Amino acid sequence: MTEIVQMKSLCVYAQLTRVYLYCTASHSPSRTRLSFVRKAGRSIITGASQSKGEAPGPGRAARVSLSLSCWPPPPGVVLQNLLMCMVCFYSLYYTVVGLCIGLLRVHEVNSLLAPFDYTTQPSWQNPKYLVGVISTEVTYVLGGLVFAWIVEEWVWDYAITVTLLHVAMTVAVMSDFPSTEHWWIALGSGLVMMIFGGQLLAYKLFRSNFVYPAELQNF
Template sequence: MAFKSKAVESKTVFFNLLLCLVIFYSLFYMIGSVCFGAFRLDNFDGLIPFDFKTEPVESNSKYLVVKRRVWDYALTVTFLHVIITSLVMLEFPTVWQWWLALG
């Protein structure tokens, strides 16, 4: 079974990427605003996803996840992704390319 596709114009690809970015960051800031209100935080810093200068340490209240907890979060999300994928497809993923992409 061969995969057939049409060539897509660069303008269409650029527009779709731009649309994805706008939707992603719109949802990010909407959900962040809701969480800000729900958790009654002191301040909402909109630069958090872009701030690469601030060191993530436990004493910094801007970070809810610190270095030693990042692996726990990543493994939990990956485990949930594998379970949800298995439930949707009704079988365990055995294709090595899928596991390579997940890794």
């Protein structure tokens, strides 16, 4: 009897695996893919549970679908999400820089180099410095909210990656490694706000997608 139950469980896993791979290959959005896997998981688990004399219930199906949905995404999906995050990040950056230049009436700022310029003398009386600080912090706050919509619960991962790429691009554009403390402080504080704000929004919007290890142990 135990061997029969184990064989049925393996069949369930095999069917759910095929469903997940089919959805992944179809390049459907992650939220749609997760919903489809859950529905398929419920139907498969219901049949398996009834054959074992168990109450069907949605709990076991949800745990199985969550365990499948937490698989690492394909490299192509990761690169696509990273490209989208980079485009959104710099689009927000240049938009905020343009607004700050217009509102503060600053004319000596090079708007193209503003996201990478760390040589400005730090002073709250310096409009050029204010443009740099405000644009950096606002971009990171708004960027975290946008990242949450793009990558859902993986905001912290993409936020760190985008920041590292931004540092690399700063070195390439300025032909020097940034050594000013105020630039690193602004960058670090912006990254913290991006992670906390983005993760909070992702939790509010997609809390059903989060995987809790304690829920998977009983499957």
